Amino acid sequence: MKKTLKTTASLSLITALFALLAAGCTSEGSTSPTASTDTSMKKPDASATAAPAGFAYTGTGPITDKAGSLKILATNAWTNNVDLNQAPIVQELSKRAGITVNWELLPPSTYQDAISPRLAAGADLPDVIYQLDLDQTMKNIQGGLFKPLNDYIDKYGVNIKKLFEKYPALKASLTTPDGKIYYLPQLAVTKNYMPTFMVNQRWLDKLGLQDPTTLDEFTNMLRKFKTDDPNGNGKQDEIPFTVAPNQLASAFGPVFGLDLANNFYADKDGKVHYSYYEPNYKEYLTYLNGLYKEGLLESDFASVTADQITSKFSQNITGSTFNFSWYTSMVYSKLFKDYDPTKPLIKGIAPFKGPHGDQFYTGRNPITGIFGISKNAKDPELAFKFLDYASSEESKEMYVWGLKGQTYDVVDGKKQFTEKGKDNDFIQKFGINPTNLPIEQSVEATDVLVAPWHAKIDKEMEKYIKAPFPFVYALKEEADKENTVMPDITTYVNEMNIKFITGKESLDKFDSYIKSLKSMGVEDVIKGRQAQYDRYVTASKK
Numbered sequence: 001m002k003k004t005l006k007t008t009a010s011l012s013l014i015t016a017l018f019a020l021l022a023a024g025c026t027s028e029g030s031t032s033p034t035a036s037t038d039t040s041m042k043k044p045d046a047s048a049t050a051a052p053a054g055f056a057y058t059g060t061g062p063i064t065d066k067a068g069s070l071k072i073l074a075t076n077a078w079t080n081n082v083d084l085n086q087a088p089i090v091q092e093l094s095k096r097a098g099i100t101v102n103w104e105l106l107p108p109s110t111y112q113d114a115i116s117p118r119l120a121a122g123a124d125l126p127d128v129i130y131q132l133d134l135d136q137t138m139k140n141i142q143g144g145l146f147k148p149l150n151d152y153i154d155k156y157g158v159n160i161k162k163l164f165e166k167y168p169a170l171k172a173s174l175t176t177p178d179g180k181i182y183y184l185p186q187l188a189v190t191k192n193y194m195p196t197f198m199v200n201q202r203w204l205d206k207l208g209l210q211d212p213t214t215l216d217e218f219t220n221m222l223r224k225f226k227t228d229d230p231n232g233n234g235k236q237d238e239i240p241f242t243v244a245p246n247q248l249a250s251a252f253g254p255v256f257g258l259d260l261a262n263n264f265y266a267d268k269d270g271k272v273h274y275s276y277y278e279p280n281y282k283e284y285l286t287y288l289n290g291l292y293k294e295g296l297l298e299s300d301f302a303s304v305t306a307d308q309i310t311s312k313f314s315q316n317i318t319g320s321t322f323n324f325s326w327y328t329s330m331v332y333s334k335l336f337k338d339y340d341p342t343k344p345l346i347k348g349i350a351p352f353k354g355p356h357g358d359q360f361y362t363g364r365n366p367i368t369g370i371f372g373i374s375k376n377a378k379d380p381e382l383a384f385k386f387l388d389y390a391s392s393e394e395s396k397e398m399y400v401w402g403l404k405g406q407t408y409d410v411v412d413g414k415k416q417f418t419e420k421g422k423d424n425d426f427i428q429k430f431g432i433n434p435t436n437l438p439i440e441q442s443v444e445a446t447d448v449l450v451a452p453w454h455a456k457i458d459k460e461m462e463k464y465i466k467a468p469f470p471f472v473y474a475l476k477e478e479a480d481k482e483n484t485v486m487p488d489i490t491t492y493v494n495e496m497n498i499k500f501i502t503g504k505e506s507l508d509k510f511d512s513y514i515k516s517l518k519s520m521g522v523e524d525v526i527k528g529r530q531a532q533y534d535r536y537v538t539a540s541k542k
Contacts, residue, residue: 059158059392062098063385069100070383071126073115074436075369076105079428087431088406089398097389099382105436108132119145125374127383130436131183132369134471137479141182146372148180152384159392160184172539173367173471183370184387187440191465192458193325193450194361195250196348198332200319203230211349215255215287218352222296222320231316239318240296242309248301250362251322252288254466255354256280259362264469264529270537272469272530276493277517282510283355285500292501302498310335313346325461329454344453351464360466367471371438391438399439402430417448469529472536478528485521492516 055065077084084090085103094101104126106114112132118125119140131140140146153160163185164171174181199211199221207228212218222240224230231238243251253260258275266272275281291297298304312318314335325348332346333339353359373383389395401408407421407430420426433439447455474482496513499505 057156057158057385059388060394061096061389063389064098064382068098068379068382069102070128070379070386071102071104072128072130072436073104073106073126074128074130074371075108075111075132077428077435078108081425082428082431084431084434084436087429087434089402089431090434090436092398092403093390093395093437096394097386099386101386103436108435119143122375125376127374127377127379128371128387129374130186130369130371134367134370135183136471137474137483138176138476139479139483140372141176141473142476145375146182147375147377147380148182149184149373149384150179150181152381153181156381156385157388159388163391167366169470169536169540170366172536172542174370175539176473177475177535183372184391184438185367186369186371186435186438187366188364188368190441190443191363191462192441192443193446194363194461194465195247195322195324196328196361196461197251197322197351198320198328198346198348200230201344201347203319206230206232212352213350214353215355219291219296222291223294225319226294226296230319233316237317239298239312241291241320242298242304242312242318243301243322244304244306244309245302247322248288252284254358254360254362255352256284256287257354257356257358258284259468260284261362262365262468264526266469266533270533272526272533274522274526274529276497277514277522277526280356282507285497285510286507288501289503289507293503297501301501325454325458326450328457329451330449333451341451342453344457347453348457348461350461360464361461363465363467365468365471369435387438391440395437396440399433399437400444402427402432406430407432415448422449470533470536472532474528474532478531481521481528482525486525489517489520489522489525492520 055062057063076082083105085105090103115129115131119129122143122145125145129146135141149157167187170185170187171181174183174185176182197218203225204210204221207221207224207230209221209224212221225238225240227236229236229238249260253275257280258278259265260275260281263276264272264274288297292299292301306323309318309321309323310331313321313332316336328344328346328348329341333341333344336345339345351359351361371387373380373387377383401415401417402421404410406418407427408415408417410416447458450458496505500507500510500513
């Protein structure tokens with residue numbers, strides 16, 4: 001008999017990773033929890049903290065001994081019921097910095113599109129601007145919109161220098177070919193809590209199956225999910241595998257040695273490839289076409305939403321997906337009323353070993369967003385000090401844990417979330433991991449929030465995470481070429497991807513597809529990316 005399930009998803013306790021991961025995703029990857037009715041949140045005193053006499057900035061707050069204010073344009077929270085402008089953590093940071101921050105916060109799902117016209121106009125810009133688009137082709141840098149930060153880093157970059165020492169490759173990524181740095185980063189630098197394949201343990205147990213480790217085993221599992229009634233309701237209503245379209249390439253590309261999510265990758269010899277221009281890509285398409293024909297991949301896979309996937313789990317009609325790790329214990333497992341938090345239910349599994357021996361999940365770029373000081377900044381020195389202080393360990397501890405006595409306490413020398421700190425609605429409104437600031441992922445805090453079995457599985461997954469193609473700035477000629485040809489290439493690749501998987505275009509025409517990409521100039525783009533990668537490798541060794 002089918003288990004009785006909750007009909008709605010409660011996204012409890014997802015915040016330690018939600019803001020960071022969602023920053024690199026579309027709005028399909030986020031869900032808005034129900035608004036909290038708790039009004040007992042304590043807000044910090046809005047008055048600025050006074051600086052001592054004989055003041056000199058040392059990397060901690062306050063950052064100035066004079067009255068100061070900044071205008072900052074950035075993203076608001078991914079949850080619609082949260083306004084980070086009013087969040088106690090965000091307000092406390094301004095208080096400790098000793099300045100007033102006037103925030104202009106826009107929805108992250110439409111943020112880059114909303115600010116692009118303003119950047120293009122280059123007028124009436126605030127002091128600091130956050131970008132989700134990392135300006136890889138240096139369009140905004142070349143347009144003179146942002147100030148170079150090298151002198152500020154040398155003079156005031158107490159925390160930024162520590163960050164660069166901790167992550168040397170980060171400085172290499174942020175340094176332009178002429179040796180300048182224009183942006184400070186928002187980070188996700190660990191290999192933890194990444195997207196994974198996930199399966200219903202109860203379905204596996206009922207069918208006597210183990211975790212699949214190869215594509216053949218995975219396919220066999222899906223076939224049994226489809227035909228052997230794992231939900232026990234006497235109907236053949238199971239959907240073996242469901243996935244949002246923006247996750248499909250991330251799921252199966254690595255099995256064939258490809259990084260389809262990030263387009264480019266460098267092999268072990270340092271040679272750069274465009275994933276959609278590789279022979280292995282045909283194997284990827286052939287496999288997915290086979291799943292589609294058998295009904296193991298949904299017929300409407302190109303339009304499936306995250307909410308629809310959650311609904312299918314809530315109805316106990318799907319047993320497998322690919323999504324961000326937090327969904328296993330924080331969302332999907334909680335849909336089952338009889339879920340025992342001490343035992344895996346919907347759980348993450350290791351990546352499948354591919355036909356060429358590949359077995360990995362693609363990591364994310366450690367830079368999830370960038371902060372630049374605009375050409376119109378009235379006090380760029382103050383703006384830099386604020387960003388540096390906002391990147392400090394003191395600030396990051398507050399982003400992750402909140403405020404002592406409100407969201408966490410210290411017990412036996414260790415931080416522990418309070419009951420309010422464990423309430424997702426409360427801490428989201430409190431501003432945990434605020435997307436409008438230079439946050440950095442904390443594995444420690446996330447381990448506390450997730451189910452113990454989830455934290456254990458996450459540690460087992462670390463060895464499978466492979467770094468993506470690094471972020472590197474392009475020279476003008478490289479950028480010009482890529483800006484000219486890649487829009488058409490991307491449109492063509494996306495169209496043919498769907499056609500090949502659904503069989504609307506025969507895979508016999510794959511060679512013709514490759515020829516078309518070549519004629520569109522893809523090899524010139526690869527050549528440019530190779531030059532960028534070589535510069536990155538050289539800079540990383542300095």
